[in-house]
Amino acid sequence: MKRKKVRKKRHRELGGTLNDESTYLCDSCGEEIVVPIDLSAGDDQRYVEDCPVCCNPNVVSVMIYEDGEVRCWAESE
Ligand SMILES: [Zn+2]
Numbered sequence: 001m002k003r004k005k006v007r008k009k010r011h012r013e014l015g016g017t018l019n020d021e022s023t024y025l026c027d028s029c030g031e032e033i034v035v036p037i038d039l040s041a042g043d044d045q046r047y048v049e050d051c052p053v054c055c056n057p058n059v060v061s062v063m064i065y066e067d068g069e070v071r072c073w074a075e076s077e
Helices: none
Strands: 021-025 032-036 044-050 057-064 070-076
Touching: 021 057, 021 070, 032 057
Parallel strands: none
Antiparallel strands: 021 032, 044 057, 057 070
């Protein structure tokens, strides 16, 4: 039996589950919006972003927990 070359598995980042992407539901149209998360910007972020679907501004809140879990949600202005 021939042996297949085994590719080296990439080491996971410390913590294992850090996401750099999250989603929120638009407060106006209910669409799920994917947003990039800047993990270096702090673990409690808030910014205003226009919905790419309906163009209404959402106040997007991002929480990054110690275990790497990212929560993201939107409120209307
Ligand atoms: Zn929308």
